[in-house]
Amino acid sequence: MSDADDWRRVAGLRWHAQGYASVHGDLLARMRAIDARFVQWAQAEAATDYQFAGLMPLSDLRRAQYLQGFPHLAVFPATLAPDPSRLRGVAATSTTTDTLDLPFATTCDSILPPAACFGVYAALRDTSLHAPHIATTCCTCYRNEAGVAWLRRQRSFAMRELVCVGTREEVQAFLARNRERVDAFAKALGLDAHWEMATDPFFEAERDPRQLAQRLDPLKHELRLHGGLALCSVNDHRNFFGEGFGIDRDGMPAHSGCVAFGLERWLYACIDAFGDDCRAWPALDAIA
Amino acid sequence: MSDADDWRRVAGLRWHAQGYASVHGDLLARMRAIDARFVQWAQAEAATDYQFAGLMPLSDLRRAQYLQGFPHLAVFPATLAPDPSRLRGVAATSTTTDTLDLPFATTCDSILPPAACFGVYAALRDTSLHAPHIATTCCTCYRNEAGVAWLRRQRSFAMRELVCVGTREEVQAFLARNRERVDAFAKALGLDAHWEMATDPFFEAERDPRQLAQRLDPLKHELRLHGGLALCSVNDHRNFFGEGFGIDRDGMPAHSGCVAFGLERWLYACIDAFGDDCRAWPALDAIA
Numbered sequence: 237m238s239d240a241d242d243w244r245r246v247a248g249l250r251w252h253a254q255g256y257a258s259v260h261g262d263l264l265a266r267m268r269a270i271d272a273r274f275v276q277w278a279q280a281e282a283a284t285d286y287q288f289a290g291l292m293p294l295s296d297l298r299r300a301q302y303l304q305g306f307p308h309l310a311v312f313p314a315t316l317a318p319d320p321s322r323l324r325g326v327a328a329t330s331t332t333t334d335t336l337d338l339p340f341a342t343t344c345d346s347i348l349p350p351a352a353c354f355g356v357y358a359a360l361r362d363t364s365l366h367a368p369h370i371a372t373t374c375c376t377c378y379r380n381e382a383g384v385a386w387l388r389r390q391r392s393f394a395m396r397e398l399v400c401v402g403t404r405e406e407v408q409a410f411l412a413r414n415r416e417r418v419d420a421f422a423k424a425l426g427l428d429a430h431w432e433m434a435t436d437p438f439f440e441a442e443r444d445p446r447q448l449a450q451r452l453d454p455l456k457h458e459l460r461l462h463g464g465l466a467l468c469s470v471n472d473h474r475n476f477f478g479e480g481f482g483i484d485r486d487g488m489p490a491h492s493g494c495v496a497f498g499l500e501r502w503l504y505a506c507i508d509a510f511g512d513d514c515r516a517w518p519a520l521d522a523i524a
Numbered sequence: 525m526s527d528a529d530d531w532r533r534v535a536g537l538r539w540h541a542q543g544y545a546s547v548h549g550d551l552l553a554r555m556r557a558i559d560a561r562f563v564q565w566a567q568a569e570a571a572t573d574y575q576f577a578g579l580m581p582l583s584d585l586r587r588a589q590y591l592q593g594f595p596h597l598a599v600f601p602a603t604l605a606p607d608p609s610r611l612r613g614v615a616a617t618s619t620t621t622d623t624l625d626l627p628f629a630t631t632c633d634s635i636l637p638p639a640a641c642f643g644v645y646a647a648l649r650d651t652s653l654h655a656p657h658i659a660t661t662c663c664t665c666y667r668n669e670a671g672v673a674w675l676r677r678q679r680s681f682a683m684r685e686l687v688c689v690g691t692r693e694e695v696q697a698f699l700a701r702n703r704e705r706v707d708a709f710a711k712a713l714g715l716d717a718h719w720e721m722a723t724d725p726f727f728e729a730e731r732d733p734r735q736l737a738q739r740l741d742p743l744k745h746e747l748r749l750h751g752g753l754a755l756c757s758v759n760d761h762r763n764f765f766g767e768g769f770g771i772d773r774d775g776m777p778a779h780s781g782c783v784a785f786g787l788e789r790w791l792y793a794c795i796d797a798f799g800d801d802c803r804a805w806p807a808l809d810a811i812a
Binding site for chain 1: 538540542543544545546547548549552553555572573574575576577578579581582583585586589590591592593595596598599600601602603604606608611612614615616618619621622623624625626627628630631632633634636643647664665666668678679680681727728
């Protein structure tokens with residue numbers, strides 16, 4: 237499946253060369269069945285279900301220091317400068333051109349979500365917890381990826397997350413429990429996938445102290461298909477978001493951790509394992 | 525509920541003054557129950573289920589002539605110009621400022637979906653149909669609204685659509701059938717809502733022949749709460765998208781029509797009808 241056009245063999249898939257995919261019919265039902273498994277685990281954790289807006293305020297994101305680490309990956313909701321003659325110009329050009337040079341207004345108060353879990357910390361900001369808070373959400377995420385590949389690396393993709401905010405021990409136990417669930421599910425599917433330590437793709441990584449911290453004390457582990465594609469990441473944030481968002485747990489900055497799934501990647505893993513015709517796949521909800 | 529801060533009384537709601545809302549817990553379960561009703565109707569129509577990407581190629585959108593009619597409402601996925609010193613500048617400013625002046629790259633090949641149904645015509649483009657194609661999808665839509673109000677007018681919101689592509693008669697029957705379903709559901713909920721003719725908010729409406737066409741021959745009807753807020757729109761596109769996207773039905777440009785629901789607005793209608801505490805609402809799936 238190395239050819240860029242191989243997606244055409246997959247019924248129900250439409251890949252856009254701009255870097256994202258649409259899914260329909262039986263294949264979409266399969267993608268939902270995969271996600272339903274992750275939701276089951278969230279329900280077993282009595283997780284609160286969140287649906288975040290399709291935009292996130294920069295005032296929330298600032299607490300996560302995201303733009304300090306990843307300005308090169310950020311995608312913003314830009315509108316056109318409200319000048320009637322320029323709007324008329326865009327309207328006219330748009331009838332013949334598919335890549336536009338646009339007179340954007342440069343002022344911006346929001347970002348397209350780069351990850352699903354930030355919304356959870358934002359929802360809890362400046363609060364004190366007296367029990368762990370476990371959350372789940374599925375969010376369309378946006379990243380300015382330099383290279384793209386259908387279902388595997390997209391500029392827009394669906395991310396399911398399970399999140400725990402609590403004490404260090406609560407978070408570590410949550411991450412260990414769910415890593416085991418992921419492991420058992422991947423094995424039951426027969427995927428050739430193994431856990432590896434990982435770091436985030438920081439902008440100018442050598443300058444960012446967080447990259448160094450991730451290397452000294454591994455806080456991120458990824459389940460990688462055939463040693464490459466990360467299907468799931470298990471992340472221990474320690475008290476980074478607790479401090480940033482002002483969330484306390486019994487008087488101390490809360491710890492947090494998340495387990496994140498790229499839904500298109502899991503769909504790819506199933507295509508890779510079971511073939512291009514999803515009607516011939518085993519019933520995913522019957523897999524233990 | 526005129527006060528901008530009234531949303532605070534609604535458990536499970538977080539309104540962002542930037543123009544969008546997050547929903548969680550019981551309130552989210554209610555929003556899903558409302559959507560489940562619309563999905564039931566789609567299933568009764570044997571609709572194909574689509575999940576479109578979080579971005580849409582301008583090459584698809586061009587066929588819908590959207591930017592000709594609505595450049596002022598369009599929202600684009602903008603990234604930062606890939607200049608290390610400017611990226612460093614954004615990273616630095618982002619630590620202290622919540623409204624950023626951003627050095628956007630101006631070249632753009634995609635748009636944030638302004639409506640859910642465009643993806644259906646794009647999926648069918650340059651094909652010949654020999655039976656009606658009925659589709660459903662739920663999509664986060666983006667519009668550069670001049671004014672915002674929680675759950676009622678948002679810059680990002682969830683739109684469920686039921687779409688029919690077929691002959692003129694097939695589309696008209698589909699729209700009539702589903703308008704009746706909407707009507708019965710709104711009555712069963714006890715909403716003070718009535719149908720009114722409507723037009724789309726074209727840029728420089730007096731110059732756009734489509735606005736004139738909509739006035740001469742009403743193609744859009746909205747179910748309005750208390751005579752104002754549009755909860756649902758029923759749209760007869762005639763062969764506009766069939767021609768634009770090259771979709772034939774038995775050798776002629778196909779007709780199309782859609783029934784669109786703003787999910788946050790339906791949630792608002794229920795808050796308005798049943799109160800701020802959604803745990804006290806009637807069971808929505810029991811309402812005939």
